[in-house]
Amino acid sequence: MERDKTEVLADYVVVKALENGVSVIGLTRGEETKFHHTEKLDKGEVMLVQFTQNTSAMKIRGKAQILTKLGEIMSESEKE
Numbered sequence: 642m643e644r645d646k647t648e649v650l651a652d653y654v655v656v657k658a659l660e661n662g663v664s665v666i667g668l669t670r671g672e673e674t675k676f677h678h679t680e681k682l683d684k685g686e687v688m689l690v691q692f693t694q695n696t697s698a699m700k701i702r703g704k705a706q707i708l709t710k711l712g713e714i715m716s717e718s719e720k721e
Contacts, residue, residue, distance in 0.1 A: 654689075663702065665688055667679070
């Protein structure tokens, strides 16, 4: 089942940093994927992010709790 474009663009992701220095990196759409935005979060900080016409993927680096409509994911620390 293919999802409607407006439904995809409405997808939100919540990222909660479980350690200092968690990176949330946005990646572009198109023929060539590139980094276009990076945010650093400290322990306890929460960021609500959304997929857009420019953002097709996100990379989370560091220990974080990630919540999506599909469920919860825990990323691991680079330090472990």
